[in-house]
Amino acid sequence: MTPITLGGSAAQAPQNFPALLDLLESRPQPALIWYGAGENQERVELSGRVLQNWAVKLIGLFSQETEIDEDAPVLVDAAPHWKAAAVLLAAGALGWRTTLSAPAAAQDDAEALVSLASGLEPGLIITDRPDAWTGAGPMASGLGEAELAALSPGLLDASFEESTGERLPAWALDISAEVRQHPDQLPAPLPPLALPGATTGAESGAAAGGGLVVVGAAIETSLKDWRLARWAGEELFAQMLQTWAQSRPVVLFQGDPAAQPEAWEQMLRNEGVR
Template identity: 35%
Template sequence: MSIPAIDLMTTLRSGHSTSPRLTWYGPDSERVELSGRVLDNWVAKTSNLLQDELDAEPGMRLGLALPAHWKSVIWALAAWQLGMETVLDGGDADYLVTDRPDSSGRHDAVIAVALPALAMRWPGELPAGSIDYASEVRSHGDVFMAHTDPSASVCAIRAHDGQQHLHEGLLTGFAAPHEDGVRLLVAAADGLEAALSNSLGAWSSGGSVLLAHPDVELTDKLLAAERIHGK
């Protein structure tokens, strides 16, 4: 039996393969639109980087020291597809994914994520031992096949209120409920946990997400163009 995150990715790449599932509005007029197929492609490549290059396995912990951003969502989905636990509060983790890498040596691997959409590599020097996500991820396969079957009964994420959500309850306990087919506006200012919870809820109900950086002015024209009704 597969875990819900794997079933979700299967649905996104098949049932919504060409429709927008995640749209990002960022600083400097940045707009990124990912269809179900492209979203799955990014997640598969990232899962393969974790599994094949970093030897990540189900049950291991992945620290996400990133703001709410489309690449943060990719990393969370990739970890969950592997059966890993995502850590959002800076707690102990086997791996750290961050846009501010250092050389503290606290983790098995530090993955540096350049946030600009067009970044092909990390801008500048990286601390020794850090992995450049932008330059490494493209060499990995577009299809993910797990080496080890993940368990649905281990932790997928601990919410900031301390509640532990297992993989089996990721879409029924952690995901925020939303109406079928919703086109959901998600404010990045509300934080990564809220972005993940709302995105999972929208996708599991056949909907799509618009994730907006705090600096983006959400004009009536923009919202109408993106089919967002109300804020």
């Protein structure tokens, strides 16, 4: 299979967030492809236009429904999911200092995440497991004074509770319940904030025609013409942005390739990642 591209050329790559959103809006080709975990692996594909639309609606939502200080960090605590990727794009366009943390899988990981949150003192935590931050578990102590926003996993979710069966605190922001009410146009022009540059292999995959594959767990492998990254850290966000700026797709594989080798191989075949 020929690797997917968004079209365009590296010479025309945007250098700031408004230009990147304009590029995405103009592209009907796939920009973000997500593979869910589990036996019945779900696949969701977002064109550049749809990704831009989600980002614009999220920008409107966050601009009107959050009251964080301009310099306050934002912590995104979520699995590798297309909604989390759209959130990262919107947060970057707003100029937020965003830290990405993959969900804790063990007690030690949870304590490390609490330590991270305590050190950051975030103004906002965006998470796909709000109960962990508001319940009686170890992570609740890391919420501090931060606002909380909940990400549900479905494409057509009317609310977090409808999707998961879990009720949110009245003070928490339900992204799925609120985002569709916001317009498809930006509420105000965005500042021309520069895109962060990826420092590791930023050009190698795009130059060869591939894109970026992101996994939730570490894996040692070689992907011809594609870059591979783990879902964590500021460097990943920069790589995602540069991939879209170079008109290439980002593929999110939420499962563990080592635990799901057949699903991993099927994804590689589906997307022409070889």
